[in-house]
Amino acid sequence: xxxxxxxxxxxxxxxxxxxxxxxxxxxxxxxxxxxxxxxxxxxxxxxxxxxxxxxxxxxxxxxxxxxxxxxxxxxxxxxxxxxxxxxxxxxxxxxxxxxxxxxxxxxxxxxxxxxxxxxxxxxxxxxxxxxxxxxxxxxxxxxxxxxxxxxxxxxxxxxxxxxxxxxxxxxxxxxxxxxxxxxxxxxxxxxxxxxxxxxxxxxxxxxxxxxxxxxxxxxxxxxxxxxxxxxxxxxxxxxxxxxxxxxxxxxxxxxxxxxxxxxxxxxxxxxxxxxxxxxxxxxxx
Numbered sequence: 126x127x128x129x130x131x132x133x134x135x136x137x138x139x140x141x142x143x144x145x146x147x148x149x150x151x152x153x154x155x156x157x158x159x160x161x162x163x164x165x166x167x168x169x170x171x172x173x174x175x176x177x178x179x180x181x182x183x184x185x186x187x188x189x190x191x192x193x194x195x196x197x198x199x200x201x202x203x204x205x206x207x208x209x210x211x212x213x214x215x216x217x218x219x220x221x222x223x224x225x226x227x228x229x230x231x232x233x234x235x236x237x238x239x240x241x242x243x244x245x246x247x248x249x250x251x252x253x254x255x256x257x258x259x260x261x262x263x264x265x266x267x268x269x270x271x272x273x274x275x276x277x278x279x280x281x282x283x284x285x286x287x288x289x290x291x292x293x294x295x296x297x298x299x300x301x302x303x304x305x306x307x308x309x310x311x312x313x314x315x316x317x318x319x320x321x322x323x324x325x326x327x328x329x330x331x332x333x334x335x336x337x338x339x340x341x342x343x344x345x346x347x348x349x350x351x352x353x354x355x356x357x358x359x360x361x362x363x364x365x366x367x368x369x370x371x372x373x374x375x376x377x378x379x380x381x382x383x384x385x386x387x388x389x390x391x392x393x394x395x396x397x398x399x400x401x402x403x404x405x406x407x408x409x410x
Contacts, residue, residue, distance in 0.1 A: 128203060128207070128293075129195075129200075129203060129204050129207050129291070129292055129293045130195060130196065130200060130293060131193045131194070131195060131204075131244070131292050131293060131294065131311045132193075132194045132195060132196065132268070132270070132311065132312060133193070133194050133268060133269060133270025133271075133311060133312050133314075133317060134191065134192070134193060134194075134270035134271055134272065134273065134274060134311075134317045134318070135177075135192045135193060135194035135245060135248060135270060135271065136174075136176070136177055136178065136179070136192035136226065136245075136248070136271065137177070137178045137179070137189070137190075137191060137192065137271065137274065137331060138178075138179045138181060138189060138190045138191075138192070138226075139178065139179070139180055139181070139189045139328070139376055139378075140180070140181050140182065140183040140184075140188065140189065140376065141180050141181075141182070141183060141375055141376045142182075142183055143165075143182070143375075144165050144166060144167040144180035144181060144182055145165070145167060146375040147159070147167055147169070147180045147374070147375050147376075148167060150351075150353065150374065150375055151167075151169050151178075151258065152258025152259070153258055153259060153347070153351075154259075154344060154347045154348055154351060154353065154372075155258070155333070155344065155380075155382065156257045156258050156259045156260075156261035156264075156335075156340065156344070157169040157170060157171055157178070157257070157258055157264075158170035158171075158255060158256050158257060158258055159258060160176065162176075162179065162225075163225070164182075165181075165182045166179055166180065166181050166182075166225070167179070167180040168180075170251055170255050171255070171264040171266055171271060171333065172255050172263070172264060172266045172267070173250050173251055173254075173255055174248055174249070174250060174251060174266075175227040175248070175249040175250060175251045175252075176227065176251070177266070177271040178271070179225070179226075180376070188241065189240070189241065189328055190233070190241040190242075190243050191240065191241065191242060191243065191274055191276075192226065192228075192231075192243045192244075192245050193242065193243065193244050193245070193292070193311070194244075194245060194246065194248070194270065195244055195245070195246050196246065197246050197247070198229065198230050198246055198247070200246065201230045201231075201232060201244060201245070201246050204232065204244050205217075205232050205244075207291065208232075208234055208291065211291055213234050213235075213291065214234060214235075215232050215233070215234050216232065216233055216234070217231075217232055218230070218231030218232060218233065218243070218245075226243075226245065226248075227248060227249035228245040228246065228247055228248050228249070229245075229246055229247025229248075230245060230246045230247055231243055231244065231245040231246075232244050232245075236278075236284055236287050236288070237278075237280070237283035237284050237286075237287050238276065238277075238278035238279060238280070238283075238284050238320075238326040239326045240276055240278075240326060242292075259343075259347075261335060261336075261337070261340045262335065262336040262337035262340055263335070263336045264333055264334065264335060264336070265334040265335065265336055265386070268312055268313075269312055269313065269314040269317075269334075270311075270312065270314065270317055271331075271333065272314075272317075272331055272332040272333040272334055272381075273314065273316050273317045273318060273319065273331065273332045274317070274318055274319075274328065274330075274331045274332075275318075275319040275320075275321060275328075275329040275330050275331070275332075276318070276319070276320055276321070276326070276327075276328060276329065277321050277322075277323045277324075277325055277326060277327045277328070277329050278320050278321065278322060278323075278326060279322070279323075279324050279325060279326060280322060281305050281306070281307060281320055281321075281322035284320045285307045285309075285320060288309055288318060288320070289309065293311075294309040294310065294311050294317075294318060295309060295310050295311070295391065296308070296309055296396045297309060297310050297315055297316050297364065297365075297389060297394070297396060298364050298396050298397050298398065298399050299396065299398055299399065300398065300399045300400075300402070301398060302400075304321060304322065304323065305321070305322040306319055306320065306321045306322070307319065307320050308364060308365075310389050313388040313389055313390070314365075314386060314388065314389070315364060315365035315367075315386055315387045315388065315389050316364075316365060327378070328378045329378065329379065330356075330371060330378055330379035330380055330381050331378075331380060331381070332367070332369070332380070332381035332382075332383055333380070333381070333382060333383070334367070334383050334384060334386050335382070335383070335384045336384075337384065338368060338384040338385060340384070341359075341368060341369065341370070341382055341383060341384045342359075344370075344382050345359055345370050345382075348370070348372045353372050353373065354372065354373035354410065355370060355371070355372060355373075355410045356371040356372060356373050356379045356409070356410055357370060357371035357379070357406075357407045357408065357409055357410065358370060358406050358407060358408045358410060359406050359407075360403045360404075360405055360406020360407030360408070361403060361404050361405055361406060361407075362402060362403055362404070362407070363399055363401055363402060363403060363404050364387075364399055364402070365386045365387045366385060366386065366387045367381075367383040367384070367385055367386045367387075368383060368384050368385050369381050369382055369383030369384070369407075370382055370383075370407075371407070
């Protein structure tokens with residue numbers, strides 16, 4: 126195990142044909158604060174950070190990136206050294222990239238499945254208070270990060286080894302059937318990353334967690350009232366005990382909107398095999 130210490134999932138950068146298609150969905154349904162960025166970029170605020178999610182226009186090869194937070198510039202240097210020591214090509218963020226992400230430092234590389242991994246430090250705060258797009262109690266972020274991402278990978282083993290052995294993530298639990306998946310944590314949130322072996326490299330979904338279960342229920346009503354596709358019905362997961370539903374986003378992938386996620390204590394946690402992902406609900410629509 127290395128000395129790398131990734132603290133949390135700090136930001137997401139995703140693409141859409143028209144980023145502004147996200148504005149109504151993010152603010153009116155999810156309760157995020159949608160703020161126009163440079164050009165056609167849309168920033169989504171969830172807390173006191175400048176933004177947690179950036180939606181960019183889709184332009185060919187530029188895909189999604191996942192921003193993992195480290196403590197400071199020294200930790201970023203350690204991370205770069207450890208990646209290079211195991212033969213991973215590391216590139217420093219350009220001035221333009223740092224400015225667009227509103228961070229002090231950033232390096233990036235590719236995981237074995239080709240997902241763009243960004244490690245960063247020094248995120249900017251936002252201008253003024255976070256103003257939710259609808260009346261919600263707020264999102265559960267802070268040291269837990271913005272939520273979690275579930276990434277599809279062609280081969281599970283090399284991806285798990287990279288995140289566990291190189292980036293220092295810790296296994297929470299795993300599935301062998303009906304599909305192969307590994308759930309990993311970097312802080313007390315049960316998982317900040319899950320990897321699914323499905324033969325392709327893509328984002329399956331990302332999850333945001335609310336402070337109040339009623340926010341999730343009202344969101345569920347709004348998704349249906351707005352005619353947004355429910356990808357999975359309201360249900361409860363077996364591993365992190367999250368009560369959530371999944372909605373189809375304007376970018377085509379799914380978003381999990383949840384409450385009540387379990388917190389892991391590394392001192393006592395034992396990874397185990399899951400045989401079902403949900404104890405009730407989460408029916409594919």
